[in-house]
Amino acid sequence: MTKTYFTDDHEWIRVEGDIATVGITDYAQEQLGDLVFVDLPEVGATLAKGDTAVVVESVKAASDVYAPADGEVTGVNDTLSAEPGLINTAATGDGWLWKMKLADAGQLDGLMDETAYNAMIG
Known part of the structure; x- marks a missing residue:
């Protein structure tokens, strides 16, 4: 069963078993504007909850994307190196950032579901 969670920092984390796919929300990409560069983590890197995992740069500013949980990076969306704008067009789909094996x-449990997240940004 797949379940999606959201953070206060506008990341989403879609969990299937002990593997999580992480990206930024549609709201976050709208606030950033057109993305022009994405600095992805290294596969095999260990992240602690709250660590800066990715830096996204837009025409407006650079912004950190934080790890929503502890884990090891098992994959990155290499397509974003050539097409960072994919995050703008498909933030919660093909514009995902990295996959990680959850440590805990x-x-x-402390993250929001979609209803709570939508109420926060509402």
């Missing part, structure tokens, strides 16, 4: 799924 219990850390997800």
